[in-house]
Amino acid sequence: MKENLYNYILGIADNSLILGQRMGELCGHGPSLETDIACTNISLDLLGQVRSYFQYAAKIAGDDRTEDDIAMLRKERDYKNVLLVEQPNLNFAHTIGRQFLFDVYHLAFLAELQKSTDLTLSAIANKCIKEVSYHERFSSDWVKRLGDGTSESKEKIQEAINDLWTYTDELFHQTKADKAMVLESVGVDVTKLKNDYYKRVKDLLEEATLQIPDSKWFQKGGKEGIHTEHLGYLLTDLQYMQRTYPNMEW
Amino acid sequence: MNKTQQHIDPILIPILEQVSDPEIPVLSIMDMGVVRSALIINGVVEVEITPTYSGCPAMDVIGDDIEKALKNASYDSRIDLILHPAWTTDWITPIGRKALEDYGIAAPLEADADKEVLLNGKRLIKCTNCRSQNTKLVSQFGSTACKALFKCEDCQEPFDYFKCL
Numbered sequence: 003m004k005e006n007l008y009n010y011i012l013g014i015a016d017n018s019l020i021l022g023q024r025m026g027e028l029c030g031h032g033p034s035l036e037t038d039i040a041c042t043n044i045s046l047d048l049l050g051q052v053r054s055y056f057q058y059a060a061k062i063a064g065d066d067r068t069e070d071d072i073a074m075l076r077k078e079r080d081y082k083n084v085l086l087v088e089q090p091n092l093n094f095a096h097t098i099g100r101q102f103l104f105d106v107y108h109l110a111f112l113a114e115l116q117k118s119t120d121l122t123l124s125a126i127a128n129k130c131i132k133e134v135s136y137h138e139r140f141s142s143d144w145v146k147r148l149g150d151g152t153s154e155s156k157e158k159i160q161e162a163i164n165d166l167w168t169y170t171d172e173l174f175h176q177t178k179a180d181k182a183m184v185l186e187s188v189g190v191d192v193t194k195l196k197n198d199y200y201k202r203v204k205d206l207l208e209e210a211t212l213q214i215p216d217s218k219w220f221q222k223g224g225k226e227g228i229h230t231e232h233l234g235y236l237l238t239d240l241q242y243m244q245r246t247y248p249n250m251e252w
Numbered sequence: 253m254n255k256t257q258q259h260i261d262p263i264l265i266p267i268l269e270q271v272s273d274p275e276i277p278v279l280s281i282m283d284m285g286v287v288r289s290a291l292i293i294n295g296v297v298e299v300e301i302t303p304t305y306s307g308c309p310a311m312d313v314i315g316d317d318i319e320k321a322l323k324n325a326s327y328d329s330r331i332d333l334i335l336h337p338a339w340t341t342d343w344i345t346p347i348g349r350k351a352l353e354d355y356g357i358a359a360p361l362e363a364d365a366d367k368e369v370l371l372n373g374k375r376l377i378k379c380t381n382c383r384s385q386n387t388k389l390v391s392q393f394g395s396t397a398c399k400a401l402f403k404c405e406d407c408q409e410p411f412d413y414f415k416c417l
């Protein structure tokens with residue numbers, strides 16, 4: 003099995019899986035019908051993308067593993083998502099802030115992944131980028147509305163951005179699989195996305211009349227499987243059915 | 253082979269036209285442009301379909317329905333899901349666009365115009381009920397992943413718009 007490629011795909015897909023699960027939690031709990039539907043549609047897009055990645059990963063694994071096994075039956079330490087996407091839904095501003103900080107990255111990442119020499123990955127990226135551009139429009143639009151809205155909405159989105167800022171730097175860390183895949187022109191060199199990312203985020207925050215956090219301390223670990231306490235609870239929810247009734251299907 | 257072209261054996265077209273998107277029953281999968289190739293190879297029909305949206309739950313159903321329709325016409329088949337080239341709303345045929353409109357879903361605009369209506373609130377989409385262009389975006393995300401929600405400010409009717417992809 004091509005272990006680096008397998009791990010590389012999981013690193014990409016786990017971000018979408020965990021963020022998709024978080025957005026799915028809002029089903030029936032969004033602040034308005036329209037935002038509820040938007041959040042669950044984003045969740046559906048992300049989970050759909052995950053299926054393409056995991057089907058490919060299962061093929062590379064070459065054993066009897068299926069896309070469902072990869073999604074549902076790994077242990078916490080085996081998930082490679084960044085810490086940002088596992089952060090809980092504290093309030094709508096927090097949900098939007100998390101989505102925004104990820105979407106800007108996600109869009110830039112997929113633009114590069116389209117150039118991958120791995121044809122399956124470039125095809126998936128080509129498909130996903132169209133959907134993610136709608137996500138980024140939605141979340142950046144809301145950052146501006148909340149930032150330039152009432153004093154309360156401004157305070158909440160500022161607080162969310164300040165809280166979540168510490169998780170942004172990890173997006174640009176390279177894992178062992180990343181480095182190997184960049185060498186083969188399969189993977190994206192995320193270190194090269196960093197400057198443009200912060201520039202784009204800062205421009206949008208300024209437009210939203212928000213302060214740019216100046217904290218220099220950043221959290222890391224998710225990509226190596228060292229997660230915040232929130233992931234365990236999320237996985238309990240996500241995996242409950244498969245753990246309780248192994249191999250059950252709808 | 254130019255992959256943006258469809259490669260479909262003409263004999264199979266009437267059979268494939270019977271299959272529709274379960275979420276938009278008036279739209280055949282042929283007019284939606286999801287069938288990229290369908291050829292009879294050694295007596296077996298090999299069909300390639302491409303998903304509209306990644307999360308589209310209709311794809312599994314469409315695959316099963318194609319298999320059934322071909323079986324009814326005494327063909328064995330194999331259905332493959334392909335991702336490249338990515339589906340685009342440009343592949344919806346003129347007949348498909350008309351079927352969407354008649355069903356109450358506004359057909360996708362060109363990419364630039366789509367951006368204008370979804371981002372800047374320009375009024376370019378015609379109400380599917382009264383044809384007025386005095387329509388307003390309610391939400392970028394609608395009842396399914398492929399649609400946005402609009403409202404007509406003349407007849408007050410809410411309706412879906414098929415987003416450009």
Ligand SMILES: [Zn+2]
Nearest residue numbers: 379382404407
């Ligand atoms: Zn009208």
